[in-house]
Each structure stands twice: as structure tokens, then as C-alpha cells.
Amino acid sequence: VSEPPPRHALTETEILDAALALLDAGGPAAASIRGTAAAVGVAPNAVYTYFADKASLERALVERLLDLPAPTTRSGDWRSEVEAVTLELRRRLVAHPGVVPLLLGRPLAGTHALVLGERLLGLLGEGGLDPAAAARGTYAIMVFVLGSIALEVADVPGAGALPPETERIDARRAALSEVPVGAFPRTAAAAGVMATWVGTEQFGWGLRHLLDGLAGRRP
């Protein structure tokens, strides 16, 4: 006799999709086990059939976001290639701000983090860095990328998705305009420049200068 089909043909992907949607809509706290279960239409404890605990679900969510597409074409030299791969990583994470705290809260130990590290190691080797410097340089680049993303996502007040860049620039400008000029003259003077540091431009500027330093080359 054949078995009756299960009432819910639930999959891990379905659960992760629901959790990510909640995260995007409501911020880091929104992706509760109970909320995710409700979103896919099961009882809270049904989630434990697929994930051992909440940490496992979060790990899977992060891992999926770090699964960058394999590079197909070379855009240029090793420097622009490093820029391309880190920009893609940044784009993905900034698109899902709620996942960023989950990424920053646990070790960068997954398969896709290894893939990324291996790729950066190869590119820095191409750049003429000896193996030790390439390894340390790879770590420094990851530090810069994750730090950029952390600061960018932290700047968004509410939960959910990042507002468009023009709004974020206006918000920064408003915040910086309240810096007391007497106590912070340099900050106040630089406020105009600093307000526009939203998005990929400031990221690219800093990364290129870091690569300059790693390559021992004048910017």
C-alpha cells in the first residue's frame, strides 16, 4: 500500500525563503522561529524537523547569501577583479540588511567563505604578493569589506530594507549638520563630503587605497 502524501511538502529552501522575506521586511528580530513557521503555515516546532536550532537556520541563511556566482569573465587585472568580487559580495549583503548581523555574529567558516578566500588569495598572488603577504592581505580585504557593510547597514535607523541612496544622503546630511562646530571643527567642515559617502563609491575608494597599500604602489 502506498503512503499518503505529507500534509505539507515543506523544504529547507521554503523555510529559508520565508525567513529571508521576514528579515527583509521587518529587520533582524523579525525572523523568529515562530514567525517563520507561521509564514510557511506550520506549527512553530515543525521547523525543528529541518533545522536543529535557530543558529542552524541563521547559518544556512548566511551561507546562502555568501554563495557568489562563479566568475565567468575576467574584467581586467587582479586589482579590478578583487574590486568586482568584493563589490558583488557587498551588493548582496546590503540588499539584505537583516542578515548582516547574523553574518557578523558568527565565524566566517562556511564553504563559500573558503571559496571567496581562495579566490582572493589567487588574485593577490597574481599581484606579485608572496604567499604570506597574500594571506594577510586577503584577511585585510575581508576585514575591510565586512566593516564597510557593517557600518553601512548600522546607519539605517529602522528595520527592513535600506532606503534609496538619496534619502540616506539627506539623513546623513541632517545628522551631520547638528555636529557642534566649536567642539568638532574638522568634522563640521568635512560634513558636506561625508554626507555623500553612501553606497559603492566610498567603498571603492577605500578598497582601492587598501590595495594600493598592499601592492606597495602609489594611488
Add this chain to the structure above:
Amino acid sequence: VSEPPPRHALTETEILDAALALLDAGGPAAASIRGTAAAVGVAPNAVYTYFADKASLERALVERLLDLPAPTTRSGDWRSEVEAVTLELRRRLVAHPGVVPLLLGRPLAGTHALVLGERLLGLLGEGGLDPAAAARGTYAIMVFVLGSIALEVADVPGAGALPPETERIDARRAALSEVPVGAFPRTAAAAGVMATWVGTEQFGWGLRHLLDGLAGRRP
């Protein structure tokens, strides 16, 4: 007639001390309002006399940790001065790993963050960077410092304080030794170097190379 003294002469500092102690002992989740209240011997809702909500308490905790001692002596040129101030910031944050997620989760908008930014702006100005480059460079340095701290703290598995460096190096070595050599040849080859990247040394290495790049100077 004189008023009777309050039963508990509670202060904000007392509450923050208790919350920090819980954070250091039990990790980010340990500093609950209820736990903190119990630690100082009051009912949970008594905390709301001093802090509007949990976010306010966390903000105060972060702000207190960013209150770096004012520089008294100049250690050398602008580069070593940048290194000194960021090392001090890193030292403080790494000493209280539980606070790091709280710092990374909200905008860097407090008074002490402004003080730090103003100081870095001045130092980069000394280094000959024009105001715009000094402003962008300051942001890049903050990105690198916070990224370093995030990665370092995230690498610690359990809650509470960071274990001694020798233990952390052993743990990294063990984790890296399990990287499949076939799929990740460069990572496996560099595992020996990478295992020892705990602590201030790798931080200083990366920071100096970033400053090299910002200053347009060969390392």
C-alpha cells in the same frame, strides 16, 4: 519632616556595570533587562526609571566603551599616532566581546565617536592629506578597525570573554587543518600563517598597509 531615604540608591552607573559584567560573563544575550535588574537586586521594571528601553541601555553601554582616554603624549608621527589610538579602541572592545554586536548594530553617532573621528581627521591632515581625502580616509580607518574587531570577536565560539591567544591560535589551526587541500590549495598552503593571525599583530599589519595606501607611500 525629612523624607526617608530610598530603599535602593540605584544609579545608572550601577546598572551599566551590572549589565557589562553579565555581558562579559555570558555573552550578548546575557545582558537582559530582567537579568540586569536581578543582578542589582531590583524588580525588572525598576530599570525603566533610568533607561527608556533596552536600546537606550545598550547605547549607554557602547558610549561608555568608546570613551577613550584623552591623549597625553605624542608617541611619534601621525601614522604611529593613528595606530596607537585605534589599537586602544580595539583593545577596549576586544576586552568586552559581548558589547561588540551592540556597537555594530547601531549608527556610530555618539559623542565619543565624533571625538575619535575628529582626532583621526586631524592626524590625516598632518599626514598631508587634503580635507576630502582625510575625511574619506578617516571613514576607511573606522571601517577597518570595526571590521577587525567584528571578525576577531565572531571567531570566538562560546559566550563571554575571549580565551587567551595561545588557545585561539590552536583552535584556528585545528579548524584550518580540516580545509580540503584539493578544493582549496592556496588556503591549505597558507593555513600555517593564517592560524597565527590572532591579536594585535595582524591588525597592525593591515592597518599599516591601509595607511600606506592612504598616504601614497611604499610599505
Add this chain to the structure above:
DNA sequence: ACCTGAACACCGTTCAAGT
């Protein structure tokens, strides 16, 4: 194998009441 109902031990926060 997969799901549910019910429960346990927690949360942050609010409100009315006490001193």
C-alpha cells in the same frame, strides 16, 4: 518521517498601586 498541542522557562514592556 513529519507535523501538532501543550507546556516550560524565558524575554521586553506597561500599568496600576504603593512609599
Add this chain to the structure above:
DNA sequence: ACCTGAACACCGTTCAAGT
């Protein structure tokens, strides 16, 4: 002004039970 008791609406997780 400051604190408490009690309650509300949440959590993650476990366990026994159902199919």
C-alpha cells in the same frame, strides 16, 4: 521620585502524541 506585583504579548525549545 522610585520601586513593586501582576499582567500582556511575545520568544526558543522540548515532549508526548498523532498520522
